[in-house]
Amino acid sequence: MKVRVFTADSMQEVMAQVKGALGRDAIILHTRKIRQGGILGFFSKEKVEVTAGIDTSVAAILPETVAPSLEDTVVHSELANMRSLLEKVVSRMPKGSESSSVIELLTNNDIDANVAEKIINELPLDYVNLEVGSSELRQLIIDKIRTYFQSAEGIRIPENGRKVVAFLGPTGVGKTTTIAKLAANFAIQGGYQVVLVTADTYRISAVEQLKTYADIMGMPIHVVYDAHELKKVLDSNLDKQLVLIDTAGRSPHNNDQLDELKDLLQVDDTIEKYLVLSATTKYKDALDIVKKFSVCSPHKIIFTKIDETRNIGTIVNLLYQAPMSLSYVTTGQNVPDDIELVNPNKLAQLILRE
Ligand SMILES: Nc1nc2c(ncn2[C@@H]2O[C@H](COP(=O)(O)OP(=O)(O)OP(=O)(O)O)[C@@H](O)[C@H]2O)c(=O)[nH]1
Ligand SMILES: [Mg+2]
Structure with a gap:
């Protein structure tokens, strides 16, 4: 094979050069953009460089006795150089089939295809040398996913x-x-003084539900009907260490309800707001919920019901689109056991279930 390198201002021009020099059967081995000229990298011009070759197998039918000419030797060594260069280039490119099966590994775990592609693009390049089912590749992906959860933090009661x-x-x-x-x-294990407040007065049963827990735990509970009442309760409990406020469930499509909630919580700017989301929610719906509840400016997010679904890739999709601090995940209906602080590594492993 005869190999040559061509350079021109545009792909069209360079292709015309290739055709002119090597003919229609030329094979394009490599193309890249380069910068030429300029001073210290400024004012340089972008050029297109194409490495092309033509099969000169005619040489193969020449009598064996004919000694290789100098030109042939040069071509051979050029070819050898080119081959090693190409091998290097190819080994750094994700091979089509490999990257697509890694995408499958992620999408099978409910990770959105676009997000999966971005995750793969951020993996160290040598991932292509690992087998799709291997524990090494799994660990690489887990390490990447884990970085989305680094800011996980629960409730911190100030000294x-x-x-x-x-x-x-x-x-x-x-x-x-x-x-x-x-x-x-917090009350039983942490020994803190906890007060419960419910602003969910839409249904009698909602108040009753929290009241039942408060009674069992021997904890004070206040029912508030508006922002003014909430303010009063907060002001009269300054000596307590933790006040937990329950609110009524709101539809992300009801802006009036969301504005009302926002006004209620604006009454005191020390209120830390946790958005509670079920891990069983479909990605698109979850994204909608996060967008709509953003009027209330939540600080952290809690994912509930991770025991109810095998695939919790939604968590990754969501944090990729809307970076937010994670805090807790809940793992079942049992009070008080089924809750834990997010452990980034454990959560990432759970997301990439086999
Ligand atoms: N499987 C499972 N069920 C849970 C979990 N957390 C809560 N639940 C159940 O989900 C249902 C609803 O829980 P609630 O705490 O009443 O939900 P809520 O958000 O307060 O509901 P509204 O006040 O009506 O908006 C109950 O049956 C809970 O037992 C969890 O982590 N896993
Ligand atoms: Mg409720």
Whole structure:
């Protein structure tokens, strides 16, 4: 094979050169953009460089006795150089079939195809040398996914101070149950003075639900009907260490309800807001919920019901689109046991289930 390198201002021009010099049967081995001229990299011009070759197998039918000419020797060594160069280039490119099966590995775990592609693009280049089913590749992906969860942090009660936390989110995701779990953990295990507040006065049963937990745990509970009442309760509990506020489930499509919630929580700017989302929610719906609830500016996110679904890739999809601090995940209906602080490594492993 005869190999030559051509350079021109555009792909069209360079192709005309290749055709002119090597004919229609020329094979394009490599193309790249280069910069030529200029001073210290400034004012340089972008050029297109093409390495092309033509099969000169005619040489193969020449009598063996004919000694290779100098030109042939040069071509051979050029070819050898080119081959090693090409091998290097190819080995750094994700091979089509490999990257697509890694995408499959991710999409099978509910990770959106676009997100999967981005994750793969961020992997160290030598991932292509690993087998799709290998534990090494799994670990590389887990390490990447884990980076999305680094900012995980739960409720931190300041020393000699008080923390007020409100829980908001769509209906039925587990807000009240999560509050009961956290209240029990902080009061019973942590020894903190905890007060419960419910602003969910839409249904009698909602108040009753939290009241039942409060009674069992021997904890004070306040029912508030508006922002003014909430303010009063917060002001009269300054000596407590943790105030947990339950809110009514809101539809992400009801802007009036969301504005009302925003106004309620604006009454005190020390309120830390946790958006509660079920891990069973479809990615597109979850994204919608995050967007709509953003009017209330939640600080952190809690994923509930991770026990109910095998695929929790939605968590990755969501954090990729809307970076937010994770805090807790809940793993079942049992109060107070089924809740844990996010462990980035454990969560990433769970997402990439086999
Ligand atoms: N499997 C499972 N179920 C849960 C979990 N968390 C809560 N639930 C259940 O989900 C249902 C709804 O929980 P609630 O705590 O009432 O949800 P909510 O968000 O307060 O609901 P609304 O106040 O009506 O908006 C209950 O049956 C809970 O037991 C969890 O982590 N896993
Ligand atoms: Mg509730």
